[in-house]
Amino acid sequence: MDDVFSNFDLVLKAFWMTVQLAVLSGVAAMVLGTLLAAMRVGPVAVLRTVASTYVTVVRNTPLLVMCVFVFFAAPNLGLLVGTPFLVKGTIAVGLYTAPFVAEAIRSGVNAVPLGQAEAARAIGMTFAQNMRHVVLPQAFRASVPPLASTLIAMTKNTSVVAVFGIMEATARMRYFVNRNADDTILIFVVFAIGYILLVELISLGAVGLERRWKAAR
Amino acid sequence: MTVTDDAPVGSGTPRSGEPLVELTEVQKYYGGLHVLQDIDLTVDRGEVVVVIGPSGSGKSTLCRTINRLEPIDSGRILVDGAPLPQEGRALARHRADVGMVFQSFNLFAHKTILQNVTLGPIKVRGLAKGEAETRARELLERVGVAQQADKYPAQLSGGQQQRVAIARALAMDPKVMLFDEPTSALDPEMIKEVLDVMVDLAERGMTMIVVTHEMGFARTAANRVVFMADGRILETTDPETFFTSPESDRAKDFLGKILKH
Numbered sequence A: 001m002d003d004v005f006s007n008f009d010l011v012l013k014a015f016w017m018t019v020q021l022a023v024l025s026g027v028a029a030m031v032l033g034t035l036l037a038a039m040r041v042g043p044v045a046v047l048r049t050v051a052s053t054y055v056t057v058v059r060n061t062p063l064l065v066m067c068v069f070v071f072f073a074a075p076n077l078g079l080l081v082g083t084p085f086l087v088k089g090t091i092a093v094g095l096y097t098a099p100f101v102a103e104a105i106r107s108g109v110n111a112v113p114l115g116q117a118e119a120a121r122a123i124g125m126t127f128a129q130n131m132r133h134v135v136l137p138q139a140f141r142a143s144v145p146p147l148a149s150t151l152i153a154m155t156k157n158t159s160v161v162a163v164f165g166i167m168e169a170t171a172r173m174r175y176f177v178n179r180n181a182d183d184t185i186l187i188f189v190v191f192a193i194g195y196i197l198l199v200e201l202i203s204l205g206a207v208g209l210e211r212r213w214k215a216a217r
Numbered sequence B: 001m002t003v004t005d006d007a008p009v010g011s012g013t014p015r016s017g018e019p020l021v022e023l024t025e026v027q028k029y030y031g032g033l034h035v036l037q038d039i040d041l042t043v044d045r046g047e048v049v050v051v052i053g054p055s056g057s058g059k060s061t062l063c064r065t066i067n068r069l070e071p072i073d074s075g076r077i078l079v080d081g082a083p084l085p086q087e088g089r090a091l092a093r094h095r096a097d098v099g100m101v102f103q104s105f106n107l108f109a110h111k112t113i114l115q116n117v118t119l120g121p122i123k124v125r126g127l128a129k130g131e132a133e134t135r136a137r138e139l140l141e142r143v144g145v146a147q148q149a150d151k152y153p154a155q156l157s158g159g160q161q162q163r164v165a166i167a168r169a170l171a172m173d174p175k176v177m178l179f180d181e182p183t184s185a186l187d188p189e190m191i192k193e194v195l196d197v198m199v200d201l202a203e204r205g206m207t208m209i210v211v212t213h214e215m216g217f218a219r220t221a222a223n224r225v226v227f228m229a230d231g232r233i234l235e236t237t238d239p240e241t242f243f244t245s246p247e248s249d250r251a252k253d254f255l256g257k258i259l260k261h
């Protein structure tokens, strides 16, 4: 156990990597997921089909397979060659999480009364303006709980990229476990606490947002 | 025509007689249901037309086709001489010129009252924020809810919300205003405050198409009453004639029912 504490900077660095991965993937997933949700409720049939196909296919693909695709298959096809691991990890986790975000937001969109979008159309807003200023802001409010669950799952999912040699928290945990087999449980507890802290941060953020938006609903 | 605070007030407002909204041979189906049948209706600039009729007769659908919230299957709708655009930006621009007030207010729940009124002018008309806010406050003043500018819709009474909805539509400087049963979701004591705003608007010369069963409003403000049943326009007359001596049996029957309540 001393090994973990005397090398605590390694632990912190690993969690910093996890935080970076989670934040970058989270942003990527939110942007792509919002776009997919807007496409799915939009007026263009082709985009609706593209979005729902993406959601179906990716949602049914294990994250590990997505990672294999980004880390190995893509470079073989001449894509993402020489891209840093962090970026590849972000792409894999972001692409994988986007459909879950899209579905959470779409459930939020469905919770926005039809009259809201109709009133926006009636004052001459285009579909994009309607989404941006009227429907999505309200949909986000209704989507906070499922979005928080999605982002929490995503944060934990970042551990999968450990397999591909990124020294994030889970990879670092295995490193310590390999060096200190007797302290396996303690090491596990230390890293579990780290993950719990990260996840609690997301939960707290969600609770805060819900409280703030209560008046304006 | 734009309505501003210094627009002339009173029934002496000049009403130029040229047509502003023209529906010709309009047909609309919902699946097998023929909801608008052979609709011919011309509304002149400055005219106030009340549309009345039993539930399901197609009044809402008629309103909604005029700003193309619902497409029609055949026929022609002209607003200010131009046919309704099919899609996209041109259609959005058309809708900005046609104000609409809904039965259920539909104020943007996540925006303050002031933001509800400025959103369209800023995003659709491209007005500067300050300019839009000045104008919005004038309109809120005019409909009597200036004190509520920083509240959210849910904090207002139904009557106040509907008046804000009218201000929101007016902020776009529409050529014509459509009202779809604007008072039927309101408690009785709030109906008058909304009708007063509408009468004021009519007196200022706004062109209005109003679906309502409020006979008082029809008598005070309407130039014409259009009676609809089963997707057809059965009668078009002046309010007094319609309410005292309707022609069709359907209208007599209908009036008998609403007068009893």
Ligand SMILES: Nc1ncnc2c1ncn2[C@@H]1O[C@H](COP(=O)(O)OP(=O)(O)OP(=O)(O)O)[C@@H](O)[C@H]1O
Residues within 6 Å of the ligand: B030, B033, B035, B053, B054, B055, B056, B057, B058, B059, B060, B061, B062
């Ligand atoms: N989106 C829709 N899909 C299918 N049928 C519809 C739709 N909207 C309305 N209808 C039908 O069309 C007919 C006309 O409806 P509309 O709402 O225009 O009537 P209305 O005169 O406004 O009635 P009310 O007084 O109840 O508001 C009704 O039979 C209604 O059931």
Ligand SMILES: [Mg+2]
Residues within 6 Å of the ligand: B059, B060, B061, B180, B181
């Ligand atoms: Mg109706």
